Amino acid sequence: MPTYDYECDACKHTFEMFQTITASHIRKCPECGKLKVKRLIGAGSTVIFKGSGFYQTDYRSEEYKSRQKAEKSSTAEKKDSKAKKKETKKNVKD
Numbered sequence: 001m002p003t004y005d006y007e008c009d010a011c012k013h014t015f016e017m018f019q020t021i022t023a024s025h026i027r028k029c030p031e032c033g034k035l036k037v038k039r040l041i042g043a044g045s046t047v048i049f050k051g052s053g054f055y056q057t058d059y060r061s062e063e064y065k066s067r068q069k070a071e072k073s074s075t076a077e078k079k080d081s082k083a084k085k086k087e088t089k090k091n092v093k094d
């Protein structure tokens, strides 16, 4: 079901409505009761897209950050253990 964003011109209340495409537009503001509600044309999907995009970006960046951290630390650990191994070998050899 598509979600539409509506904004009330009177009180600037914005809300989302799940609606079928054939459903008539909301007119009455649930907040102030005035018939000043307008559909944010095109913005409906855009806002939702933006919203989920934001979350996705946040999520991605967080994930990316943590992944980078993990990679860095694991690489560092690997390097460390390798270096340690080498050192140990060296020490053993020497």
Ligand SMILES: [Zn+2]
Pocket: 008, 009, 010, 011, 012, 013, 029, 030, 031, 032, 033, 034, 036
């Ligand atoms: Zn209103």
